[in-house]
Amino acid sequence: MAEGISLEELQLAARNHGMPLEALRWDITPIGLHYLLTHYDIPEVDGDAWRLEVDGLVARSLSLSLDDLRGRPAVELTVTMECAGNGRAQMEPHVVSQPWLLEAVGTARWRGVTVTSVLEEAGVLAEAVEIVFTGLDRGVEGEEEQSYARSLPVAEALAGDAILAYEVNGVPLPPQHGFPLRLVVPGWYGMTSVKWLARLSVVAEPFDGYQMRQAYRLRSEEDEVGEPLRRIAPRSLLVPPGIPEFLSRSRVVEPGWCELRGRAWSGEGEIVGVEVSADGGETWASAELGAAALGRWAWRSWSFAWDAEPGEHELCSRARDAAGNEQPLASPWNLGGYVNNAVQRVRVTVADRSPAV
Amino acid sequence: MAEGISLEELQLAARNHGMPLEALRWDITPIGLHYLLTHYDIPEVDGDAWRLEVDGLVARSLSLSLDDLRGRPAVELTVTMECAGNGRAQMEPHVVSQPWLLEAVGTARWRGVTVTSVLEEAGVLAEAVEIVFTGLDRGVEGEEEQSYARSLPVAEALAGDAILAYEVNGVPLPPQHGFPLRLVVPGWYGMTSVKWLARLSVVAEPFDGYQMRQAYRLRSEEDEVGEPLRRIAPRSLLVPPGIPEFLSRSRVVEPGWCELRGRAWSGEGEIVGVEVSADGGETWASAELGAAALGRWAWRSWSFAWDAEPGEHELCSRARDAAGNEQPLASPWNLGGYVNNAVQRVRVTVADRSPAV
Numbered sequence A, B: 001m002a003e004g005i006s007l008e009e010l011q012l013a014a015r016n017h018g019m020p021l022e023a024l025r026w027d028i029t030p031i032g033l034h035y036l037l038t039h040y041d042i043p044e045v046d047g048d049a050w051r052l053e054v055d056g057l058v059a060r061s062l063s064l065s066l067d068d069l070r071g072r073p074a075v076e077l078t079v080t081m082e083c084a085g086n087g088r089a090q091m092e093p094h095v096v097s098q099p100w101l102l103e104a105v106g107t108a109r110w111r112g113v114t115v116t117s118v119l120e121e122a123g124v125l126a127e128a129v130e131i132v133f134t135g136l137d138r139g140v141e142g143e144e145e146q147s148y149a150r151s152l153p154v155a156e157a158l159a160g161d162a163i164l165a166y167e168v169n170g171v172p173l174p175p176q177h178g179f180p181l182r183l184v185v186p187g188w189y190g191m192t193s194v195k196w197l198a199r200l201s202v203v204a205e206p207f208d209g210y211q212m213r214q215a216y217r218l219r220s221e222e223d224e225v226g227e228p229l230r231r232i233a234p235r236s237l238l239v240p241p242g243i244p245e246f247l248s249r250s251r252v253v254e255p256g257w258c259e260l261r262g263r264a265w266s267g268e269g270e271i272v273g274v275e276v277s278a279d280g281g282e283t284w285a286s287a288e289l290g291a292a293a294l295g296r297w298a299w300r301s302w303s304f305a306w307d308a309e310p311g312e313h314e315l316c317s318r319a320r321d322a323a324g325n326e327q328p329l330a331s332p333w334n335l336g337g338y339v340n341n342a343v344q345r346v347r348v349t350v351a352d353r354s355p356a357v
Helices: A007-015 A021-027 A067-070 A113-122 A156-160 B007-015 B021-025 B067-068 B115-122 B154-159
Strands: A053-057 A063-065 A075-082 A105-114 A130-141 A146-153 A163-168 A182-184 A199-204 A233-237 A251-253 A256-265 A271-277 A300-308 A311-321 A344-351 B052-056 B062-064 B076-080 B105-114 B130-141 B144-153 B163-169 B182-184 B199-205 B237-238 B251-253 B255-266 B271-277 B300-308 B311-321 B346-350
Touching: A007 A256, A007 B007, A021 A256, A021 B115, A053 A113, A053 A163, A053 A256, A063 A113, A067 A311, A067 B255, A075 A182, A075 A251, A105 A113, A113 A156, A113 A163, A163 A311, A182 B105, A256 A311, A256 B062, A300 A311, B021 B237, B021 B255, B052 B115, B062 B076, B062 B115, B067 B311, B076 B300, B105 B154, B115 B154, B115 B163, B115 B199, B255 B271, B255 B311, B271 B300, B300 B311
Parallel strands: A053 A199, A251 A344, B052 B199, B251 B346
Antiparallel strands: A053 A063, A075 A105, A105 A163, A130 A146, A130 A199, A163 A182, A233 A256, A233 A311, A256 A300, A271 A311, A311 A344, B052 B062, B076 B105, B105 B163, B130 B144, B130 B199, B163 B182, B237 B255, B237 B311, B255 B300, B271 B311, B311 B346
């Protein structure tokens, strides 16, 4: 486990926010509890002076103000977003980067315009291959000074549900979520959903910026090309039952029937099943899935009636999606510490009495 | 420095949010960037069923709904709040608890009713000594199962500016800030401002609950009684200049005149001076204080024109308050890792060229 987190990693953990897991109880994560990963600094943006530039291989370049975008037909999407590095701090051997345990997730209602509508207005030319999304956040990474930038294949940008969002949970984007405009690509890991958008450039070659070429690839060695990360692998997490001990975060539960609740999600396909184990993954039983009321791109609630007997227990849950993916008990190591979707383990002590009131 | 943070401490760092220091640029910290320390879990509270009970040594016990409170004369206060453990992870020898570096701070506009008005309505009896504020958050700490509770002397509660807040930055309290009601005691460390308030009890003896008796005391050994923590010691922090390197968070600045900006605050007295050093604390020069436009209980902005010459530098700032307190270069160790207000040190590399665009 993650013994020996360095000062550098702690600096990242202190500024990048996880979602406390009791927040899994809310369909929509309250603002301030959604996870946040900021590669560089949160930029200060003057919304009045800001423009979104759309250029490159287009019939008409565009320069759009926030009012221009707000004046267009709006769409709203409920999206569960997760960092590709979620689970990194539980990987062995240790990977040095933002040390996420399991909290790098959240679900929000994003409102904006479709990427498709903007690209159709600009007129994507036939030789276009990718769209490059560039943010206003700037820093140094891998010894390269850069603005954060990621690309999507044209087909994905045109066919998918991606939106350019200017509101979250009914309010204008707060600075940390990308004010005044961000990309939201449902079903993909969070690095794709570029914040503080400044530019969409349509290009003829696959974009090889740092965040595509070096970061966010599954590989075992530095000189390997590896596979780019895209869609979110299935995961299920529990609302931690009972009450916590302050320092260890271990849980104390009253004996008797206890309703375990949680959420499950996958970017690869709909969630079709969640199983629960109360003995550390030895035996499993099916949980009951809640209604898919939040739509295809949001997490699914689940519940399980557990007869909590006095003693020590290790609770686990695992999700399965319609594409046949299931969470593993252990996830294969990789250089970047990505996609560790091994089942969660929650240590619980069931008291042999009703706790004092 | 904080090499060797354990998994348990990382669990705390992952769920307790720091304010990324670039957010020092905003007078009022945007919701979602203010620091958060949650001792146990964020409770789920039904605002319609909730009541604030006021009882103990009062002429009239009260049971107040949120509408009752909203119907009374409201006050609004801008308050800089800081955790007493801010700076803990930089203490030597290492103290095991929430491993704050310097981000446990934020400034918000709190709206609610004065504590005084509620106590006057209830009628505090002559033998009263303290008011105990109890929250709905429940957990185990120091092997004691408890609801989070802290007390204030009657004189402090009646004479001070403390409020019972139901709004922050113009919106109802989000769950993580204490919905539906929290105490806000300006000038005191954050542990005093009990969230998810359920009860105010007027008592005849100093309250000896865990959070008064064990936690939040300055002492060197377990069997020492120690001094209770109260008001915030002075601190100044810089908006980190230039751009960051992702992993190390070290800063790269362009050569030439650079406006350093920051904030300073103290609960002991108004800020009367801020000094800046560009050589790690060898030499100091006065910064210019901004207007005290946010009021007595909020941080004060400051700025300093720095001629950034190519090379490595260590930037520091230190605050001085009207009560004669000044930040030290090193803060004395204590068992809980509290009140480490030693001057911040920001490593900066000034490039010998203009950075590539």
